[in-house]
Amino acid sequence: MCPDQGRDGIRPGNLIVLTGPSGVGKGVVRELALARCPRMVLSVSVTTRPRRAHEIEGVDYFFRTEEQFAKLRAAGELLEWAEFAGAYYGTPRAWVEDRLAAGLDVLLEIEVQGAKQVLASHPDAVLVFLSPPSFEALRERLYRRGTDSPDKIALRLRKAEEELRERHLFRYEIVNDDVEVAAMNLVHIVHAERCRIRPERSGERT
Secondary structure, three states: OOOOEEOOEEOOOOEEEEEOOOOOOHHHHHHHHHHHOOOEEEOOEEEOOOOOOOOOEOOOEEEOOHHHHHHHHHOOOEEEEEEEOOEEEEEEHHHHHHHHHOOOEEEEEOOHHHHHHHHHHOOOOEEEEEEOOOHHHHHHHHHHHOOOOHHHHHHHHHHHHHHHOOHHHOOEEEEOOOHHHHHHHHHHHHHHHHHOOOHHHHOOOO
């Protein structure tokens, strides 16, 4: 069992960042891992895209106008942000830090560029890169999904090549050749990081 408390009270949670190329299976791995980690919560993103009928404010997303989003960026209230399909998405700093302070682990599922932004502001963030078993396997998954045109798939694959070249920047790499095994590997990482002795908690100076 890992400690729930540090010497000064509640032990802060860890910021877990899951990233990887489009089509690698981040969403499924995320949901399986969350179901097995009761002390880990999924970050709720801010977005400027229109709310869909089934979506709930503050549960699925925080919905904001472009002007409101720009103000959040300017005030440094986003851990990371990106533009996708004509809309802006970002991670609210206060929401994440409040939950970390309460002892919860917070999971972010974001793009590689966003993960690099998080690392710049939170060097202790636990960055996990989810890789396909091979580039050809990723290509097959994207075509099998049937949600994108061939041109869009080609764009995703070019971006995936760039992202795979940057996986050395991350603390952990999980190869998703079996989604159940990949999810359990993520769970093991979460548990291991929770047990890790942190220098500031052990009396050491960094």
